[in-house]
Amino acid sequence: MAESRPRKRAVYVRTPMAEQDASVRITNFDEVALGFSPEEAIQEAERCRSCRRPRCIGGCPVGVDIPAFIASIADGDFAAAYAKIAETNVLPAICGRVCPQETQCEVLCTLARRGDSVSIGRLERFAADWFLANGDKPESAPAASLASSAGAAVAVVGSGPASLTCAGDLARLGYRVTVFEAFHAAGGVLIYGIPEFRLPKAIVKREIDNLLNLGVELKTNTVVGRTVTVDELLDGDYQAVFVGTGAGLPSFMGVPGENLLGVYSANEYLTRINLMKAYLDEYDTPVTKAGKVAVVGGGNVAMDAARSARRLGADVTVVYRRGRDELPARLEEVHHAMEEGIEFCFLANPVAVLGDENKRVTGLQCIKMELGKEDASGRPSPQALPGSEFEIAAEAVVVAIGTSPNPLIASSTDGLATAAHGGLITDRFTATSKPGVFAGGDIVTGSATVILAMGAGKAAAAAIDSYIRGEVDPWK
Ligand code: FAD
Ligand code: SF4
Numbered sequence: 001m002a003e004s005r006p007r008k009r010a011v012y013v014r015t016p017m018a019e020q021d022a023s024v025r026i027t028n029f030d031e032v033a034l035g036f037s038p039e040e041a042i043q044e045a046e047r048c049r050s051c052r053r054p055r056c057i058g059g060c061p062v063g064v065d066i067p068a069f070i071a072s073i074a075d076g077d078f079a080a081a082y083a084k085i086a087e088t089n090v091l092p093a094i095c096g097r098v099c100p101q102e103t104q105c106e107v108l109c110t111l112a113r114r115g116d117s118v119s120i121g122r123l124e125r126f127a128a129d130w131f132l133a134n135g136d137k138p139e140s141a142p143a144a145s146l147a148s149s150a151g152a153a154v155a156v157v158g159s160g161p162a163s164l165t166c167a168g169d170l171a172r173l174g175y176r177v178t179v180f181e182a183f184h185a186a187g188g189v190l191i192y193g194i195p196e197f198r199l200p201k202a203i204v205k206r207e208i209d210n211l212l213n214l215g216v217e218l219k220t221n222t223v224v225g226r227t228v229t230v231d232e233l234l235d236g237d238y239q240a241v242f243v244g245t246g247a248g249l250p251s252f253m254g255v256p257g258e259n260l261l262g263v264y265s266a267n268e269y270l271t272r273i274n275l276m277k278a279y280l281d282e283y284d285t286p287v288t289k290a291g292k293v294a295v296v297g298g299g300n301v302a303m304d305a306a307r308s309a310r311r312l313g314a315d316v317t318v319v320y321r322r323g324r325d326e327l328p329a330r331l332e333e334v335h336h337a338m339e340e341g342i343e344f345c346f347l348a349n350p351v352a353v354l355g356d357e358n359k360r361v362t363g364l365q366c367i368k369m370e371l372g373k374e375d376a377s378g379r380p381s382p383q384a385l386p387g388s389e390f391e392i393a394a395e396a397v398v399v400a401i402g403t404s405p406n407p408l409i410a411s412s413t414d415g416l417a418t419a420a421h422g423g424l425i426t427d428r429f430t431a432t433s434k435p436g437v438f439a440g441g442d443i444v445t446g447s448a449t450v451i452l453a454m455g456a457g458k459a460a461a462a463a464i465d466s467y468i469r470g471e472v473d474p475w476k
Helices: 038-045 066-074 078-086 092-098 120-134 161-172 201-213 230-235 266-274 300-311 331-339 408-412 450-468
Strands: 033-035 153-157 176-180 217-219 240-243 263-265 292-296 315-319 343-345 348-355 361-374 380-384 390-393 396-399 437-439
Touching: 033 120, 038 066, 038 120, 066 078, 066 120, 078 092, 078 120, 092 120, 092 201, 092 450, 153 161, 161 176, 161 201, 161 240, 161 450, 201 217, 230 240, 240 450, 263 266, 266 300, 266 396, 292 300, 292 361, 300 315, 300 331, 300 396, 315 348, 361 396, 437 450
Parallel strands: 153 176, 153 240, 176 217, 240 437, 263 396, 292 315, 292 396, 315 343
Antiparallel strands: 348 361, 361 380, 361 390
């Protein structure tokens, strides 16, 4: 907990952070938010009241000691700030950029009652970036195993934030860890979903390199369930398997015309652009470079797809069936999207994708909606207004209305129980129904957040350690 600091008058306005101007950034894929300078970080950190009973910590899914790290920044001791964060968060440069802080830690900040909360996420990013630029060399493999079952091997399936966290914690405990990833590169959604202008891939790579330095082995281009099965991993070298395969199965609208040329799932569209670098001339990945693009949905994925399309030169319309207040995307992303000239068509739902004689997309037919009573999600349910159909012109349509857990592991492994949404069922310690198999992240919860996936990976590493050491067997 932070030392009590001399109290200054409360400042209710945030220190602004520099960002690329909207007119410039729509011409490139470079990061939009440029981060605090040391002076700005100290100024912002000094706003923290070092509350005696800080509520912000309770809003952080991995329990970062927020007042303590902010106090170190205010003192100009950036290394100490990083060390404090790193005690509980293994991917701070990533979380500082993409966590929905406004609904987690920042919403609970004392200052938020009367003005702007402390910019906790931006300060976390500052400390992590400072460490990446100036800190010590990355950790190396532990010299001696800390675990009594030295040398036991664990297989980790997938390489998103859940798996990276689980693998890192197990490697630090002295386990031999192998990560199996279906794609040719590690990182999960961090690498193929969230665009470069929000999360530079060099930062994700650095975090992954840290893991490799810990001795974690990475096997890419390996689809578990096809190349090798979970049962084969358990019958072979591995005492336990962690499944962190995410929720990459896209949902579609189920309307006529959805199979026309130029209709993409957001996953495919973003993977082509981010992982396959379709935005760089020197790469051959095809992606429709349309003059007009319609993106269906209102979450972070929709904002990423819309802003990527804008950077490829398109006029973009986001079609969302509820209103602006109901948009589930992070506030900052919506704000940036609007600044970048993206149009929003609220209270509208597609009823058909329109095409020409060559089966190419020409637009969307939509119907107007109004908001009714709250539905199961706690949000007002949208109802169609009969006879209110209208058209939006588009040469490409990107569908970003949600994803489900990837089904391959469940269908290729005996004895893995699944829930109605297709995710793996686990107990609260991340154990699945199959002995030796643990799971966490989006494959269990359905599409959620980076920090929740990391929290699950951390819990799984602790549970796997107890299991291998014979302390707790969840299946007895
Ligand atoms: P994933 O990150 O999905 O990783 C799963 C990995 O498993 C992938 O690499 C996949 O290739 C691999 N895999 C799948 N099947 C197999 C198999 N059979 N064998 C081997 N490997 C396999 N969250 C936020 O907190 N903030 C944001 O701003 C945000 N923006 C987002 C933007 C987009 C475009 C998307 C798609 C998601 C966003 N999210 C955001 C959600 C967040 O990224 C996810 O909740 C998080 O990545 C889930 O982590 P995970 O480790 O469970 O799975
Ligand atoms: Fe600082 Fe806000 Fe946390 Fe209080 S609630 S310790 S002011 S960040």
